[in-house]
Amino acid sequence: MPEPLTIWTYDWVPGGEGGPRGYVRDVRLRWACEEAGLDYAVRSVPFDDRGPAHLARQPFGQIPFLEDDGIVIFESGAALLHLAGKSEVLMPRDRRGAAETLQWIVAALNSMEMVSVPWWFIGLSGKADNPLEGWMISRLEHLETVLAARDWLAADRFTAADLLMADVLRVPKVRRFGNVPALAAYVERVCSRPAFAKARDDQVAYFAAADARRESAN
Amino acid sequence: MPEPLTIWTYDWVPGGEGGPRGYVRDVRLRWACEEAGLDYAVRSVPFDDRGPAHLARQPFGQIPFLEDDGIVIFESGAALLHLAGKSEVLMPRDRRGAAETLQWIVAALNSMEMVSVPWWFIGLSGKADNPLEGWMISRLEHLETVLAARDWLAADRFTAADLLMADVLRVPKVRRFGNVPALAAYVERVCSRPAFAKARDDQVAYFAAADARRESAN
Numbered sequence: 001m002p003e004p005l006t007i008w009t010y011d012w013v014p015g016g017e018g019g020p021r022g023y024v025r026d027v028r029l030r031w032a033c034e035e036a037g038l039d040y041a042v043r044s045v046p047f048d049d050r051g052p053a054h055l056a057r058q059p060f061g062q063i064p065f066l067e068d069d070g071i072v073i074f075e076s077g078a079a080l081l082h083l084a085g086k087s088e089v090l091m092p093r094d095r096r097g098a099a100e101t102l103q104w105i106v107a108a109l110n111s112m113e114m115v116s117v118p119w120w121f122i123g124l125s126g127k128a129d130n131p132l133e134g135w136m137i138s139r140l141e142h143l144e145t146v147l148a149a150r151d152w153l154a155a156d157r158f159t160a161a162d163l164l165m166a167d168v169l170r171v172p173k174v175r176r177f178g179n180v181p182a183l184a185a186y187v188e189r190v191c192s193r194p195a196f197a198k199a200r201d202d203q204v205a206y207f208a209a210a211d212a213r214r215e216s217a218n
Numbered sequence: 219m220p221e222p223l224t225i226w227t228y229d230w231v232p233g234g235e236g237g238p239r240g241y242v243r244d245v246r247l248r249w250a251c252e253e254a255g256l257d258y259a260v261r262s263v264p265f266d267d268r269g270p271a272h273l274a275r276q277p278f279g280q281i282p283f284l285e286d287d288g289i290v291i292f293e294s295g296a297a298l299l300h301l302a303g304k305s306e307v308l309m310p311r312d313r314r315g316a317a318e319t320l321q322w323i324v325a326a327l328n329s330m331e332m333v334s335v336p337w338w339f340i341g342l343s344g345k346a347d348n349p350l351e352g353w354m355i356s357r358l359e360h361l362e363t364v365l366a367a368r369d370w371l372a373a374d375r376f377t378a379a380d381l382l383m384a385d386v387l388r389v390p391k392v393r394r395f396g397n398v399p400a401l402a403a404y405v406e407r408v409c410s411r412p413a414f415a416k417a418r419d420d421q422v423a424y425f426a427a428a429d430a431r432r433e434s435a436n
Contacts, residue, residue, distance in 0.1 A: 055360075055363070059325075059360055059361070059363065059364045060325070060329050060357065060360045061360065062329075068317075070314075071313055071314055071317050073317045073320065073321045074321050074325070075321050075324040075325050075328060075329065077324040077327070077328050078317075078320045078321040078323070078324035078325075079321075081299075081320060081324070082317060082320065095289055096289055099286075099289050099291045099296075099300060102291065102296045102299060102300065103291045103292050103293050103296040103297075105296070106293040106295040106296035106299070106327065107277075107278070107292070107293050107296075109295070109324065109327050109328040109332075110293060110295050110327040110328065110331065110332070111278050111280075111293065113328065113332060114327075114328070114331060114332040114335060114336070115336070117332060118332070118333070118336035118337075118350060119336075121349075121350075121353070122349045122350070125349065131339075131340045131343065131349075132336060132339075132340070135339070139278065142273075142277055142278045142279065143277070145273070145277065146277045
Protein backbone atom coordinates (compact mmCIF):
# COMPACT_ATOMS: atom_id res chain seq x y z
CA MET A 1 0.00 0.00 0.00
CA PRO A 2 1.44 3.41 -0.89
CA GLU A 3 2.24 5.89 1.85
CA PRO A 4 -0.38 8.65 2.18
CA LEU A 5 0.41 12.09 0.80
CA THR A 6 2.58 14.11 3.12
CA ILE A 7 2.69 17.91 3.10
CA TRP A 8 5.93 19.22 4.58
CA THR A 9 5.95 22.63 6.24
CA TYR A 10 8.01 24.39 8.93
CA ASP A 11 7.72 23.18 12.52
CA TRP A 12 6.88 26.74 13.64
CA VAL A 13 6.57 30.26 12.24
CA PRO A 14 6.18 33.54 14.16
CA GLY A 15 2.69 34.44 15.35
CA GLY A 16 1.10 37.81 16.01
CA GLU A 17 -0.61 40.51 13.97
CA GLY A 18 0.70 40.67 10.42
CA GLY A 19 2.64 37.44 10.91
CA PRO A 20 2.74 34.57 8.42
CA ARG A 21 0.37 32.18 10.22
CA GLY A 22 -2.60 31.42 8.00
CA TYR A 23 -0.58 32.45 4.94
CA VAL A 24 2.33 30.01 4.79
CA ARG A 25 2.10 28.25 1.46
CA ASP A 26 1.36 24.81 2.80
CA VAL A 27 -2.20 26.21 2.99
CA ARG A 28 -2.42 25.78 -0.78
CA LEU A 29 -1.75 22.07 -0.57
CA ARG A 30 -3.87 21.46 2.55
CA TRP A 31 -6.71 23.30 0.78
CA ALA A 32 -6.34 21.30 -2.42
CA CYS A 33 -6.37 18.00 -0.51
CA GLU A 34 -9.47 19.11 1.42
CA GLU A 35 -11.29 20.08 -1.79
CA ALA A 36 -10.39 16.80 -3.47
CA GLY A 37 -10.97 14.55 -0.46
CA LEU A 38 -7.37 13.28 -0.58
CA ASP A 39 -5.93 11.81 2.63
CA TYR A 40 -2.81 13.60 3.79
CA ALA A 41 -0.45 13.93 6.69
CA VAL A 42 1.47 17.05 7.69
CA ARG A 43 5.11 16.85 8.79
CA SER A 44 7.70 19.49 9.36
CA VAL A 45 11.29 20.62 8.98
CA PRO A 46 12.94 23.06 11.41
CA PHE A 47 12.17 26.71 10.82
CA ASP A 48 15.28 27.82 12.73
CA ASP A 49 17.86 25.57 11.10
CA ARG A 50 17.50 24.94 7.37
CA GLY A 51 20.23 22.40 6.92
CA PRO A 52 21.44 20.07 4.16
CA ALA A 53 18.58 17.58 4.62
CA HIS A 54 16.09 20.38 3.96
CA LEU A 55 18.05 21.84 1.02
CA ALA A 56 18.29 18.38 -0.56
CA ARG A 57 14.50 18.37 -0.82
CA GLN A 58 13.92 22.10 -1.35
CA PRO A 59 17.02 23.74 -2.83
CA PHE A 60 15.86 27.28 -2.00
CA GLY A 61 15.35 26.41 1.70
CA GLN A 62 11.62 27.05 1.53
CA ILE A 63 8.50 25.05 2.16
CA PRO A 64 6.15 23.42 1.31
CA PHE A 65 7.14 20.27 -0.45
CA LEU A 66 4.92 17.31 -1.12
CA GLU A 67 5.81 13.66 -0.67
CA ASP A 68 3.81 11.16 -2.68
CA ASP A 69 4.74 7.49 -2.50
CA GLY A 70 8.50 8.00 -2.63
CA ILE A 71 8.50 11.09 -4.83
CA VAL A 72 9.19 14.55 -3.42
CA ILE A 73 7.99 17.68 -5.27
CA PHE A 74 8.91 21.18 -4.19
CA GLU A 75 7.34 24.48 -5.36
CA SER A 76 3.77 24.91 -4.18
CA GLY A 77 2.60 25.50 -7.77
CA ALA A 78 4.17 22.26 -8.98
CA ALA A 79 2.79 20.31 -6.02
CA LEU A 80 -0.64 21.79 -6.73
CA LEU A 81 -0.46 20.69 -10.38
CA HIS A 82 0.63 17.24 -9.19
CA LEU A 83 -2.42 17.06 -6.90
CA ALA A 84 -4.63 18.34 -9.73
CA GLY A 85 -3.62 15.23 -11.66
CA LYS A 86 -5.31 13.15 -8.94
CA SER A 87 -8.72 14.81 -8.88
CA GLU A 88 -11.18 16.21 -11.39
CA VAL A 89 -12.41 18.52 -8.62
CA LEU A 90 -9.15 20.44 -9.00
CA MET A 91 -8.77 20.24 -12.79
CA PRO A 92 -11.30 19.19 -15.43
CA ARG A 93 -10.35 16.22 -17.57
CA ASP A 94 -11.48 17.60 -20.94
CA ARG A 95 -8.72 19.23 -23.08
CA ARG A 96 -10.17 22.71 -22.97
CA GLY A 97 -10.95 22.75 -19.26
CA ALA A 98 -7.52 21.31 -18.43
CA ALA A 99 -5.77 23.90 -20.60
CA GLU A 100 -7.74 26.77 -19.08
CA THR A 101 -6.94 25.58 -15.56
CA LEU A 102 -3.27 25.17 -16.40
CA GLN A 103 -2.96 28.63 -17.96
CA TRP A 104 -4.59 30.34 -14.98
CA ILE A 105 -2.47 28.42 -12.48
CA VAL A 106 0.62 29.67 -14.28
CA ALA A 107 -0.88 33.17 -14.55
CA ALA A 108 -1.29 33.22 -10.76
CA LEU A 109 2.37 32.22 -10.36
CA ASN A 110 4.06 34.16 -13.12
CA SER A 111 1.83 37.16 -13.99
CA MET A 112 0.22 38.00 -10.65
CA GLU A 113 2.51 36.68 -7.90
CA MET A 114 5.63 37.69 -9.84
CA VAL A 115 4.49 41.27 -9.30
CA SER A 116 2.56 41.12 -6.02
CA VAL A 117 5.22 39.37 -3.93
CA PRO A 118 8.14 41.71 -4.86
CA TRP A 119 5.73 44.68 -4.54
CA TRP A 120 4.72 43.49 -1.07
CA PHE A 121 8.35 42.79 -0.11
CA ILE A 122 9.52 46.27 -1.16
CA GLY A 123 6.56 47.77 0.71
CA LEU A 124 7.86 46.29 3.98
CA SER A 125 10.58 48.96 3.99
CA GLY A 126 7.88 51.59 4.56
CA LYS A 127 9.26 53.94 1.90
CA ALA A 128 6.63 56.00 0.07
CA ASP A 129 7.78 55.20 -3.46
CA ASN A 130 7.41 51.63 -4.59
CA PRO A 131 8.99 51.15 -8.04
CA LEU A 132 6.57 48.29 -8.75
CA GLU A 133 3.39 50.29 -7.98
CA GLY A 134 2.41 50.98 -11.60
CA TRP A 135 3.01 47.40 -12.64
CA MET A 136 0.93 46.16 -9.70
CA ILE A 137 -1.96 48.46 -10.61
CA SER A 138 -1.83 47.34 -14.23
CA ARG A 139 -1.94 43.63 -13.38
CA LEU A 140 -4.83 44.05 -10.93
CA GLU A 141 -6.81 46.09 -13.45
CA HIS A 142 -6.37 43.46 -16.15
CA LEU A 143 -7.55 40.82 -13.71
CA GLU A 144 -10.46 43.03 -12.60
CA THR A 145 -11.67 43.10 -16.22
CA VAL A 146 -11.64 39.30 -16.34
CA LEU A 147 -13.42 38.86 -13.00
CA ALA A 148 -16.05 41.48 -13.76
CA ALA A 149 -17.26 39.16 -16.52
CA ARG A 150 -17.26 35.80 -14.76
CA ASP A 151 -17.21 34.07 -11.36
CA TRP A 152 -14.41 31.55 -11.95
CA LEU A 153 -11.18 31.76 -13.93
CA ALA A 154 -11.40 28.46 -15.83
CA ALA A 155 -14.00 26.05 -17.15
CA ASP A 156 -17.00 27.95 -15.67
CA ARG A 157 -16.50 26.38 -12.25
CA PHE A 158 -14.16 26.26 -9.26
CA THR A 159 -10.76 24.76 -10.10
CA ALA A 160 -7.26 24.72 -8.61
CA ALA A 161 -6.66 27.93 -10.59
CA ASP A 162 -9.13 29.77 -8.36
CA LEU A 163 -7.61 28.21 -5.26
CA LEU A 164 -4.17 29.49 -6.24
CA MET A 165 -5.20 32.92 -7.55
CA ALA A 166 -7.31 33.60 -4.47
CA ASP A 167 -4.43 32.53 -2.25
CA VAL A 168 -2.18 35.02 -4.05
CA LEU A 169 -4.76 37.82 -3.81
CA ARG A 170 -6.00 37.31 -0.23
CA VAL A 171 -2.75 38.67 1.27
CA PRO A 172 -4.06 41.69 3.22
CA LYS A 173 -2.02 44.38 1.48
CA VAL A 174 -2.97 43.01 -1.94
CA ARG A 175 -6.62 42.44 -1.02
CA ARG A 176 -7.11 46.03 0.16
CA PHE A 177 -5.38 47.53 -2.85
CA GLY A 178 -7.19 50.01 -5.05
CA ASN A 179 -10.58 50.02 -6.64
CA VAL A 180 -11.05 46.45 -7.84
CA PRO A 181 -14.52 45.40 -6.63
CA ALA A 182 -14.91 42.31 -8.83
CA LEU A 183 -11.54 41.07 -7.67
CA ALA A 184 -12.45 41.68 -4.02
CA ALA A 185 -15.76 39.82 -4.46
CA TYR A 186 -13.91 36.97 -6.16
CA VAL A 187 -11.49 36.55 -3.25
CA GLU A 188 -14.46 36.51 -0.85
CA ARG A 189 -16.25 33.94 -2.99
CA VAL A 190 -13.31 31.56 -3.28
CA CYS A 191 -12.23 31.93 0.35
CA SER A 192 -15.75 31.28 1.65
CA ARG A 193 -15.34 27.63 0.68
CA PRO A 194 -15.31 25.32 3.75
CA ALA A 195 -12.16 23.57 2.49
CA PHE A 196 -10.26 26.85 2.70
CA ALA A 197 -11.38 27.54 6.28
CA LYS A 198 -10.42 23.99 7.31
CA ALA A 199 -6.98 24.28 5.71
CA ARG A 200 -6.21 27.71 7.17
CA ASP A 201 -7.54 26.90 10.64
CA ASP A 202 -5.59 23.64 10.72
CA GLN A 203 -2.41 25.50 9.78
CA VAL A 204 -2.93 28.17 12.43
CA ALA A 205 -3.57 25.47 15.04
CA TYR A 206 -0.46 23.55 13.92
CA PHE A 207 1.82 26.52 14.49
CA ALA A 208 0.03 27.50 17.73
CA ALA A 209 0.66 24.00 19.12
CA ALA A 210 4.34 24.55 18.33
CA ASP A 211 4.39 27.64 20.56
CA ALA A 212 3.73 25.42 23.59
CA ARG A 213 6.47 22.96 22.55
CA ARG A 214 8.98 25.78 22.14
CA GLU A 215 8.07 27.27 25.51
CA SER A 216 8.43 23.97 27.37
CA ALA A 217 11.81 23.42 25.65
CA ASN A 218 13.12 26.74 26.97
CA MET B 219 -6.82 16.70 -39.74
CA PRO B 220 -6.06 19.05 -36.86
CA GLU B 221 -4.56 22.46 -37.53
CA PRO B 222 -0.83 22.61 -36.81
CA LEU B 223 0.37 24.26 -33.62
CA THR B 224 0.45 28.04 -33.90
CA ILE B 225 2.68 30.22 -31.77
CA TRP B 226 1.33 33.77 -31.53
CA THR B 227 3.74 36.64 -30.98
CA TYR B 228 3.85 40.38 -31.72
CA ASP B 229 4.10 41.51 -35.34
CA TRP B 230 7.14 43.62 -34.43
CA VAL B 231 9.24 44.65 -31.45
CA PRO B 232 11.95 47.34 -31.26
CA GLY B 233 15.41 46.39 -32.48
CA GLY B 234 18.82 47.70 -31.50
CA GLU B 235 21.33 47.07 -28.73
CA GLY B 236 19.66 45.99 -25.48
CA GLY B 237 16.31 45.60 -27.25
CA PRO B 238 13.97 42.65 -26.81
CA ARG B 239 14.68 40.84 -30.10
CA GLY B 240 15.97 37.37 -29.39
CA TYR B 241 14.44 37.50 -25.90
CA VAL B 242 10.69 37.82 -26.51
CA ARG B 243 9.08 34.82 -24.85
CA ASP B 244 7.83 33.17 -27.98
CA VAL B 245 11.44 31.89 -28.13
CA ARG B 246 10.54 29.43 -25.38
CA LEU B 247 7.81 27.86 -27.46
CA ARG B 248 9.73 27.93 -30.75
CA TRP B 249 12.65 26.28 -28.94
CA ALA B 250 10.43 23.60 -27.39
CA CYS B 251 8.87 22.76 -30.77
CA GLU B 252 12.32 22.57 -32.37
CA GLU B 253 13.61 20.23 -29.64
CA ALA B 254 10.55 18.00 -29.91
CA GLY B 255 10.27 18.04 -33.70
CA LEU B 256 6.74 19.44 -33.54
CA ASP B 257 5.43 21.27 -36.63
CA TYR B 258 4.39 24.82 -35.88
CA ALA B 259 3.42 28.06 -37.53
CA VAL B 260 4.08 31.55 -36.20
CA ARG B 261 1.42 34.26 -36.42
CA SER B 262 1.17 37.66 -34.85
CA VAL B 263 -0.95 40.27 -33.14
CA PRO B 264 -0.20 44.00 -33.40
CA PHE B 265 2.50 45.27 -31.06
CA ASP B 266 1.21 48.85 -31.32
CA ASP B 267 -2.48 48.27 -30.70
CA ARG B 268 -3.39 45.62 -28.13
CA GLY B 269 -7.13 45.59 -28.58
CA PRO B 270 -10.06 43.47 -27.37
CA ALA B 271 -9.31 40.59 -29.75
CA HIS B 272 -5.85 40.29 -28.21
CA LEU B 273 -7.09 40.69 -24.62
CA ALA B 274 -9.70 38.00 -25.20
CA ARG B 275 -6.89 35.54 -25.84
CA GLN B 276 -4.28 37.00 -23.46
CA PRO B 277 -5.97 39.01 -20.70
CA PHE B 278 -2.74 40.76 -19.64
CA GLY B 279 -2.08 42.00 -23.21
CA GLN B 280 1.11 39.99 -23.52
CA ILE B 281 2.43 37.30 -25.81
CA PRO B 282 3.02 34.47 -26.54
CA PHE B 283 -0.04 32.34 -26.64
CA LEU B 284 -0.30 28.92 -28.22
CA GLU B 285 -3.10 27.65 -30.42
CA ASP B 286 -3.54 23.90 -30.61
CA ASP B 287 -6.45 22.48 -32.58
CA GLY B 288 -9.04 25.00 -31.40
CA ILE B 289 -7.63 25.53 -27.91
CA VAL B 290 -5.73 28.69 -26.97
CA ILE B 291 -3.31 28.70 -24.02
CA PHE B 292 -1.64 31.84 -22.73
CA GLU B 293 1.31 32.10 -20.32
CA SER B 294 4.55 30.83 -21.80
CA GLY B 295 5.03 28.48 -18.84
CA ALA B 296 1.59 26.93 -19.33
CA ALA B 297 2.10 26.60 -23.08
CA LEU B 298 5.47 24.96 -22.43
CA LEU B 299 3.87 22.43 -20.06
CA HIS B 300 1.20 21.79 -22.70
CA LEU B 301 3.91 21.11 -25.29
CA ALA B 302 5.75 18.92 -22.78
CA GLY B 303 2.66 16.70 -22.74
CA LYS B 304 3.28 16.00 -26.43
CA SER B 305 6.89 14.89 -26.30
CA GLU B 306 9.08 12.81 -24.04
CA VAL B 307 12.02 14.89 -25.27
CA LEU B 308 10.65 17.75 -23.18
CA MET B 309 9.41 15.78 -20.17
CA PRO B 310 10.11 12.17 -19.18
CA ARG B 311 7.11 9.89 -18.89
CA ASP B 312 8.08 8.11 -15.66
CA ARG B 313 6.55 9.53 -12.44
CA ARG B 314 9.78 10.67 -10.91
CA GLY B 315 11.19 12.27 -14.05
CA ALA B 316 7.89 14.02 -14.77
CA ALA B 317 7.65 15.35 -11.21
CA GLU B 318 11.25 16.62 -11.28
CA THR B 319 10.68 18.38 -14.60
CA LEU B 320 7.44 19.93 -13.36
CA GLN B 321 8.98 21.22 -10.12
CA TRP B 322 11.91 22.83 -11.92
CA ILE B 323 9.67 24.42 -14.54
CA VAL B 324 7.67 26.03 -11.72
CA ALA B 325 10.90 26.94 -9.89
CA ALA B 326 12.07 28.82 -13.00
CA LEU B 327 8.75 30.71 -13.10
CA ASN B 328 8.06 31.30 -9.42
CA SER B 329 11.39 31.15 -7.56
CA MET B 330 13.85 32.49 -10.12
CA GLU B 331 11.90 34.68 -12.57
CA MET B 332 9.71 36.08 -9.79
CA VAL B 333 12.89 37.70 -8.47
CA SER B 334 14.95 38.26 -11.62
CA VAL B 335 12.32 40.06 -13.69
CA PRO B 336 11.33 42.64 -11.02
CA TRP B 337 15.05 43.02 -10.15
CA TRP B 338 15.85 43.66 -13.82
CA PHE B 339 12.87 46.01 -14.19
CA ILE B 340 13.88 48.11 -11.18
CA GLY B 341 17.45 48.19 -12.48
CA LEU B 342 16.26 49.96 -15.66
CA SER B 343 15.82 53.15 -13.60
CA GLY B 344 19.60 53.29 -13.20
CA LYS B 345 19.43 53.98 -9.45
CA ALA B 346 22.28 52.52 -7.43
CA ASP B 347 20.16 50.83 -4.75
CA ASN B 348 18.02 47.94 -5.90
CA PRO B 349 15.77 46.75 -3.06
CA LEU B 350 15.71 43.25 -4.59
CA GLU B 351 19.52 42.87 -4.79
CA GLY B 352 19.91 40.67 -1.70
CA TRP B 353 17.04 38.42 -2.73
CA MET B 354 18.50 38.08 -6.23
CA ILE B 355 21.93 37.11 -4.86
CA SER B 356 20.36 34.56 -2.52
CA ARG B 357 18.35 32.86 -5.27
CA LEU B 358 21.33 32.69 -7.65
CA GLU B 359 23.55 31.25 -4.92
CA HIS B 360 21.02 28.53 -4.11
CA LEU B 361 20.84 27.66 -7.79
CA GLU B 362 24.64 27.74 -8.09
CA THR B 363 24.83 25.04 -5.39
CA VAL B 364 22.45 22.85 -7.39
CA LEU B 365 24.25 23.37 -10.71
CA ALA B 366 27.70 22.84 -9.21
CA ALA B 367 26.61 19.25 -8.53
CA ARG B 368 24.94 18.33 -11.82
CA ASP B 369 24.59 19.25 -15.50
CA TRP B 370 20.77 19.20 -15.81
CA LEU B 371 18.03 20.19 -13.41
CA ALA B 372 15.78 17.15 -13.74
CA ALA B 373 15.99 13.45 -14.58
CA ASP B 374 19.76 13.52 -15.35
CA ARG B 375 19.17 14.83 -18.87
CA PHE B 376 17.95 17.85 -20.84
CA THR B 377 14.27 18.60 -20.27
CA ALA B 378 11.89 21.54 -20.73
CA ALA B 379 12.96 22.64 -17.23
CA ASP B 380 16.46 23.41 -18.55
CA LEU B 381 15.01 25.18 -21.57
CA LEU B 382 12.97 27.45 -19.33
CA MET B 383 15.55 28.03 -16.59
CA ALA B 384 18.24 28.84 -19.16
CA ASP B 385 15.87 31.23 -20.92
CA VAL B 386 15.29 33.01 -17.60
CA LEU B 387 19.01 33.15 -16.80
CA ARG B 388 20.41 34.07 -20.23
CA VAL B 389 19.09 37.66 -19.98
CA PRO B 390 22.36 39.66 -20.16
CA LYS B 391 22.07 41.46 -16.82
CA VAL B 392 21.22 38.22 -15.04
CA ARG B 393 23.84 36.19 -16.87
CA ARG B 394 26.65 38.57 -15.95
CA PHE B 395 25.59 38.81 -12.33
CA GLY B 396 28.01 37.88 -9.58
CA ASN B 397 30.28 34.94 -9.03
CA VAL B 398 28.21 31.97 -10.14
CA PRO B 399 30.48 29.92 -12.44
CA ALA B 400 28.40 26.72 -12.47
CA LEU B 401 25.31 28.71 -13.36
CA ALA B 402 27.18 30.51 -16.15
CA ALA B 403 28.48 27.21 -17.55
CA TYR B 404 24.95 25.78 -17.35
CA VAL B 405 23.48 28.64 -19.40
CA GLU B 406 26.24 28.13 -21.99
CA ARG B 407 25.56 24.39 -22.10
CA VAL B 408 21.81 24.68 -22.53
CA CYS B 409 21.99 27.56 -25.01
CA SER B 410 24.56 25.77 -27.17
CA ARG B 411 21.83 23.40 -28.33
CA PRO B 412 21.05 23.80 -32.07
CA ALA B 413 17.31 24.05 -31.35
CA PHE B 414 17.92 27.19 -29.29
CA ALA B 415 19.97 28.87 -32.04
CA LYS B 416 17.30 28.01 -34.61
CA ALA B 417 14.49 29.39 -32.42
CA ARG B 418 16.32 32.60 -31.54
CA ASP B 419 17.59 33.26 -35.06
CA ASP B 420 14.13 32.66 -36.51
CA GLN B 421 12.64 35.12 -34.05
CA VAL B 422 15.24 37.79 -34.81
CA ALA B 423 14.63 37.32 -38.54
CA TYR B 424 10.85 37.50 -38.02
CA PHE B 425 11.06 40.89 -36.36
CA ALA B 426 13.71 42.14 -38.80
CA ALA B 427 11.40 41.33 -41.72
CA ALA B 428 8.75 43.45 -40.00
CA ASP B 429 11.10 46.45 -40.06
CA ALA B 430 10.90 46.49 -43.87
CA ARG B 431 7.10 46.21 -43.80
CA ARG B 432 6.81 49.11 -41.35
CA GLU B 433 9.17 51.26 -43.43
CA SER B 434 7.28 50.68 -46.65
CA ALA B 435 4.01 51.50 -44.84
CA ASN B 436 5.35 54.88 -43.73
